[in-house]
Amino acid sequence: MMPFKKLGFLGRFFAVTLGVILCWTTIVTAPALAARSITEVKVSLGNSAGELKFFPSDLKFMAGQKYKLVLDNPSPTKHYFTAKDFADASWTQKVEAGKVEIKGAIHELELKPGAEAEWVLVPEKPGTYKLYCSIPGHAEAGMTGTIAIANNQ
The missing domain is CATH 2.60.40.420 (Cupredoxins -  blue copper proteins)
Structure with missing residues (x-):
């Protein structure tokens, strides 16, 4: 796997953005899923x-x-x-x-x-x-x- 520094600006930007999206999706959908599963x-x-x-x-x-x-x-x-x-x-x-x-x-x-x-x-x-x-x-x-x-x- 390529070190984070070697990704370049766009690669790092994409990696950070994807991480934020995944975290946000987990935070937003977890309570909604729990509420629907009762x-x-x-x-x-x-x-x-x-x-x-x-x-x-x-x-x-x-x-x-x-x-x-x-x-x-x-x-x-x-x-x-x-x-x-x-x-x-x-x-x-x-x-x-x-x-x-x-x-x-x-x-x-x-x-x-x-x-x-x-x-x-x-x-x-x-x-x-x-x-x-x-x-x-x-x-x-x-x-x-x-x-x-x-x-x-």
């Missing part, structure tokens, strides 16, 4: 008839993929989305509820009747994790589920 998953905690179930109750994620978990509670009672081991096996970017954005470790979300929350996360550790509502009697009545994280290979 997968939305909707989960209802109960329903308007008051059933004690998650809809759906079995969730599947791919390790390394970014997700927006949209949780809503259409039921007349409050419910918890409790999945501590899943949360520990994932990187949380944020949780949004109303005009509040929460960052940091998340282990459980309480949704009051009519509430909605968005949890943006990246599952990292493959495995199968328990999901349940931790309100006494709700899990025993069937408000349970599983969350599976598969290897992204």
Whole structure:
């Protein structure tokens, strides 16, 4: 490979310009690509008839993929989305509820009747994790589920 000094003025100009273009392209397109690659998953905690179930109750994620978990509670009672081991096996970017954005470790979300929350996360550790509502009697009545994280290979 020819040393940079031997390229001449036009060669050096072209090399520097190409480098700037490549760096700029990476800086500008990386966030846009990340924003486009998010997968939305909707989960209802109960329903308007008051059933004690998650809809759906079995969730599947791919390790390394970014997700927006949209949780809503259409039921007349409050419910918890409790999945501590899943949360520990994932990187949380944020949780949004109303005009509040929460960052940091998340282990459980309480949704009051009519509430909605968005949890943006990246599952990292493959495995199968328990999901349940931790309100006494709700899990025993069937408000349970599983969350599976598969290897992204």
